Amino acid sequence: MKLNLKIWRQKGPNDSGKLVDYPVDDVSPDMSFLEMLDILNLKLVHDGVEAIEFDHDCREGICGSCSLNINGNPHGPDTGTATCQLHMRRFKDGDTIVVEPWRAKAFPIIKDLTTDRKAFDRIIAAGGFVSVNTGNAVEANAILIPKHNSEKAMDAAACIGCGACVASCKNSSAMLFVSAKVAHLAYLPQGNPERKMRVRNMVAQMDEEGFGSCSNTGACEAACPKEIKLENIAMLNREMLKALCD
Amino acid sequence: MLDSKIPSGSIESKWDNRKFENKLVNPANRRKHSVIVVGTGLAGGAAAASLAEMGYNVKVFTYHESPRRAHSIAAQGGINAAKSYQNDGDSVKRLFYDTIKGGDFRAREANVYRLAQVSLNIIDQCVAQGVPFAREYGGTLSNRSFGGAQVSRTFYARGQTGQQLLLGAYSALMRQVGEKAIELFPRHEMLDLVVVDGKARGIITRDLVSGEISSYSADAVILATGGYGNVFYLSTNAKASNCTAAWRAYKRGAYMANPCYTQIHPTCIPVSGEHQSKLTLMSESLRNDGRVWVPKKQGDTRRPNEIPEDERDYFLERIYPAFGNLVPRDVASRAAKRMCDEGKGVGESKLAVYLDFKTAIERLGEKEVSEKYGNLFQMYDKITDENPYKIPMRIYPAVHYVMGGLWVDYNLMSNIPGLFVLGEANFSDHGANRLGASALMQGLADGYFIAPYSIGNYIGGEKLPKLDTSHDVFKATRNDVDLRIQKMMSNKGNQSADALHRKLGKIMWDKCGMSRDEAGLKQGISDIKNTREEFWNVLKVPGNSKDLNSELEKAGRVADFMELAELMCVDALERKESCGGHFREEMQTPEGETLRDDKNFSHVAAWEFTGGNPKLHKEPLQFDVVHQAQRNYK
Ligand SMILES: Cc1cc2nc3c(=O)[nH]c(=O)nc-3n(C[C@H](O)[C@H](O)[C@H](O)COP(=O)(O)OP(=O)(O)OC[C@H]3O[C@@H](n4cnc5c(N)ncnc54)[C@H](O)[C@@H]3O)c2cc1C
Ligand code: SF4
Ligand code: FES
Numbered sequence: 001m002k003l004n005l006k007i008w009r010q011k012g013p014n015d016s017g018k019l020v021d022y023p024v025d026d027v028s029p030d031m032s033f034l035e036m037l038d039i040l041n042l043k044l045v046h047d048g049v050e051a052i053e054f055d056h057d058c059r060e061g062i063c064g065s066c067s068l069n070i071n072g073n074p075h076g077p078d079t080g081t082a083t084c085q086l087h088m089r090r091f092k093d094g095d096t097i098v099v100e101p102w103r104a105k106a107f108p109i110i111k112d113l114t115t116d117r118k119a120f121d122r123i124i125a126a127g128g129f130v131s132v133n134t135g136n137a138v139e140a141n142a143i144l145i146p147k148h149n150s151e152k153a154m155d156a157a158a159c160i161g162c163g164a165c166v167a168s169c170k171n172s173s174a175m176l177f178v179s180a181k182v183a184h185l186a187y188l189p190q191g192n193p194e195r196k197m198r199v200r201n202m203v204a205q206m207d208e209e210g211f212g213s214c215s216n217t218g219a220c221e222a223a224c225p226k227e228i229k230l231e232n233i234a235m236l237n238r239e240m241l242k243a244l245c246d
Numbered sequence: 247m248l249d250s251k252i253p254s255g256s257i258e259s260k261w262d263n264r265k266f267e268n269k270l271v272n273p274a275n276r277r278k279h280s281v282i283v284v285g286t287g288l289a290g291g292a293a294a295a296s297l298a299e300m301g302y303n304v305k306v307f308t309y310h311e312s313p314r315r316a317h318s319i320a321a322q323g324g325i326n327a328a329k330s331y332q333n334d335g336d337s338v339k340r341l342f343y344d345t346i347k348g349g350d351f352r353a354r355e356a357n358v359y360r361l362a363q364v365s366l367n368i369i370d371q372c373v374a375q376g377v378p379f380a381r382e383y384g385g386t387l388s389n390r391s392f393g394g395a396q397v398s399r400t401f402y403a404r405g406q407t408g409q410q411l412l413l414g415a416y417s418a419l420m421r422q423v424g425e426k427a428i429e430l431f432p433r434h435e436m437l438d439l440v441v442v443d444g445k446a447r448g449i450i451t452r453d454l455v456s457g458e459i460s461s462y463s464a465d466a467v468i469l470a471t472g473g474y475g476n477v478f479y480l481s482t483n484a485k486a487s488n489c490t491a492a493w494r495a496y497k498r499g500a501y502m503a504n505p506c507y508t509q510i511h512p513t514c515i516p517v518s519g520e521h522q523s524k525l526t527l528m529s530e531s532l533r534n535d536g537r538v539w540v541p542k543k544q545g546d547t548r549r550p551n552e553i554p555e556d557e558r559d560y561f562l563e564r565i566y567p568a569f570g571n572l573v574p575r576d577v578a579s580r581a582a583k584r585m586c587d588e589g590k591g592v593g594e595s596k597l598a599v600y601l602d603f604k605t606a607i608e609r610l611g612e613k614e615v616s617e618k619y620g621n622l623f624q625m626y627d628k629i630t631d632e633n634p635y636k637i638p639m640r641i642y643p644a645v646h647y648v649m650g651g652l653w654v655d656y657n658l659m660s661n662i663p664g665l666f667v668l669g670e671a672n673f674s675d676h677g678a679n680r681l682g683a684s685a686l687m688q689g690l691a692d693g694y695f696i697a698p699y700s701i702g703n704y705i706g707g708e709k710l711p712k713l714d715t716s717h718d719v720f721k722a723t724r725n726d727v728d729l730r731i732q733k734m735m736s737n738k739g740n741q742s743a744d745a746l747h748r749k750l751g752k753i754m755w756d757k758c759g760m761s762r763d764e765a766g767l768k769q770g771i772s773d774i775k776n777t778r779e780e781f782w783n784v785l786k787v788p789g790n791s792k793d794l795n796s797e798l799e800k801a802g803r804v805a806d807f808m809e810l811a812e813l814m815c816v817d818a819l820e821r822k823e824s825c826g827g828h829f830r831e832e833m834q835t836p837e838g839e840t841l842r843d844d845k846n847f848s849h850v851a852a853w854e855f856t857g858g859n860p861k862l863h864k865e866p867l868q869f870d871v872v873h874q875a876q877r878n879y880k
Contacts, residue, residue: 042741042745045740059526085628110455110794111793118312121420129420129421145381150378150380151378154378
């Protein structure tokens with residue numbers, strides 16, 4: 001296939017950046033989207049041009065490194081798919097594809113398609129944990145957890161921290177990400193003792209980082225590669241209410 | 247000369263004895279002692295969190311953007327522990343025995359016994375953190391089976407066990423970051439180790455965003471930097487996984503042990519084309535319910551569903567009736583290769599065998615199969631565009647894990663005092679072949695339960711004068727780093743490091759892969775030397791070094807792979823026996839299984855960097871508890 005790529009190039013946080021045209025041919029439908037960028041980079045380096053920077057690592061949809069707005073869609077056109085799992089068979093010969101970084105105030109651009117998502121780490125540091133030191137644990141089967149709750153917790157815990165929810169939201173809200181962690185721990189008895197403190201501290205940190213508020217549009221759920229559900233946001237709101245009524 | 251520092255006493259009491267002998271550091275004094283942890287995978291994340299909880303002053307470095315992105319996140323199938331919840335005859339001793347046997351009698355008994363002992367604590371700790379392991383309706387924990395065992399002792403969280411365990415360790419780590427007990431340096435790559443007066447006292451790093459080179463000093467340095475499987479270019483490892491931290495330590499005097507022991511995993515999605523950037527694992531847990539087969543006829547071009555039952559060869563079940571599809575990885579991989587070598591391979595490349603779920607779907611129904619393996623099936627479908635509920639998966643062996651790594655003693659300290667090595671980066675517990683679901687166990691054992699004790703003992707027992715980074719050795723080491731970067735930036739070629747890395751990988755796969763022989767290894771060494779020379783002729787790193795520059799990062803890592811590859815071949819050549827994942831064509835049983843030579847090779851091969859030919863040190867392995875026998879899975 002032949003494709004016309006338009007890729008965001010930005011030298012650094014203070015550069016204004018622009019879309020640059022890169023026509024590519026010989027794209028095989030079996031290539032992944034990132035493999036196509038690899039091949040383009042090989043060629044750029046060969047021509048002495050700086051390679052296009054983008055985040056990636058596992059290339060199997062689990063580490064949360066990859067990002068990219070592809071034709072305006074975070075992680076591209078497929079549902080439940082991270083950019084690294086997107087294959088070129090999804091596109092047609094002659095297509096124009098616009099590739100841009102996540103756009104959100106709380107995720108400043110580092111270079112080209114790479115952004116700084118440390119805000120998510122700081123939100124977890126504010127309360128996304130159970131305070132149990134190494135060695136303090138009780139025997140594992142002493143904590144019985146109904147299968148249903150543990151499955152629900154696992155559904156929420158599947159979040160990979162990629163930030164597509166933020167990138168897809170017109171308010172750049174991080175509610176889906178935060179709710180996934182709050183819900184994961186709220187479904188489990190281990191999360192109980194710190195439940196109220198957790199939600200208060202995580203939400204306070206989220207606000208401090210400059211993420212916007214949630215207006216229930218649901219774009220986040222549609223963009224999420226792990227199909228984290230909006231019901232987690234409802235749970236987060238309930239948890240917050242309970243914490244505030246304390 | 248190489249002292250493994252194994253404690254005295256019976257195998258059951260060794261670890262207790264060691265903990266009792268260990269020197270302690272008074273809680274009030276711990277704050278005054280600093281520890282550098284490089285790596286935030288299971289091993290590094292767990293160690294950093296635990297040490298900070300104990301009160302040490304901890305600095306943590308990772309080249310990842312966030313600690314949560316470490317390669318451990320990708321582990322799928324599960325983690326072993328001798329909880330014996332299934333009442334099927336498991337025990338600490340049986341997990342120990344299975345691991346020693348699985349490793350083809352090339353691991354240290356004392357280490358492996360301790361691993362089996364602390365496996366119990368790991369599950370408790372992870373559950374307490376909120377890791378959502380799979381459960382039964384009664385609310386208790388579930389288990390599945392993994393290769394090399396006849397009991398069910400693997401704990402799992404769908405096909406995302408590594409993710410959930412790492413998020414547990416990450417949350418513990420971030421809690422300490424929040425409490426300012428840990429200083430975190432993401433997007434920082436360690437580029438050298440600083441050794442002062444024979445002791446590891448610090449590291450040199452590059453800030454990957456600003457390009458700034460910095461020096462950090464500490465009382466002890468922990469490397470938990472993962473494995474080097476990417477020396478083969480194509481592997482199941484994450485793209486950035488590399489050997490640089492370990493290789494820098496090697497060049498500063500740390501011994502590299504058994505570098506040739508590589509695990510080739512039997513069930514990976516086959517290579518599809520030249521563009522391929524990595525290989526994807528299909529978890530071993532699939533072999534619980536999937537059946538491996540090839541057509542009985544050579545060159546059969548019918549589609550799998552058109553081949554009737556009696557024309558299929560379920561070769562693992564046929565050759566190994568006792569373990570069937572659940573034989574250890576090295577055994578399964580070689581059997582698959584033999585089938586393909588005999589012309590029975592399937593798919594376009596003929597380098598694949600089928601992994602079929604038809605029987606399981608008939609028995610359990612599609613829903614239950616999807617509950618167990620849904621995400622793996624989906625992953626397969628996305629990559630191959632084929633639906634494994636309908637058509638059998640095509641799989642082929644791929645490089646997955648390295649048992650080799652930096653040499654460590656029982657306390658996980660290398661031969662350089664103050665340098666501790668944890669997780670996949672060390673060589674310790676898996677001998678010549680790792681059993682499935684044992685790497686997560688080892689990483690967490692090292693990080694949560696072993697290193698914290700060893701570090702206390704080291705700091706409590708050594709005189710460690712205050713040192714700051716203006717010391718001459720820091721300056722000299724930093725200077726070496728600067729020179730290496732300059733060399734890469736000013737190289738006058740026109741090719742990305744990736745292109746040469748691919749070439750190196752091909753040499754390694756052909757000459758030092760699933761089977762090895764003397765002529766091939768010698769050829770490999772000469773090809774590697776040529777490729778290394780070519781690398782320095784054609785390498786081009788565009789841009790500059792004071793900026794985010796992934797081409798520069800790759801060039802540094804590939805340069806190190808180019809050197810490590812040679813040592814792997816040298817080690818493989820030296821070990822004139824077959825054991826576990828190391829298969830020397832010259833040494834096999836009439837059935838084509840590994841043939842060990844216990845008389846001459848029952849040792850750990852630890853290599854010392856000399857500048858010229860590496861020097862071999864042997865640590866003899868002694869088997870007091872398990873009898874060294876020919877492995878039998880039939
Ligand atoms: C696809 C896949 C599936 C697997 N499934 C299983 C399974 O089901 N069960 C099982 O037991 N095992 C499994 N394994 C093996 C297991 O995941 C790994 O062996 C284990 O996670 C390694 O953990 P680690 O902590 O040693 O290193 P890693 O998780 O690799 O972490 C390495 C860390 O070191 C950092 N680092 C490395 N070098 C530097 C440097 N120079 N400077 C700064 N930072 C550095 C990295 O940033 C990272 O944080 C699997 C492996 C793969 C590839
Ligand atoms: S909720 Fe979904 S989109 Fe948001 S960070 Fe988690 S995985 Fe990514
Ligand atoms: S590269 Fe890991 S999720 Fe895409």
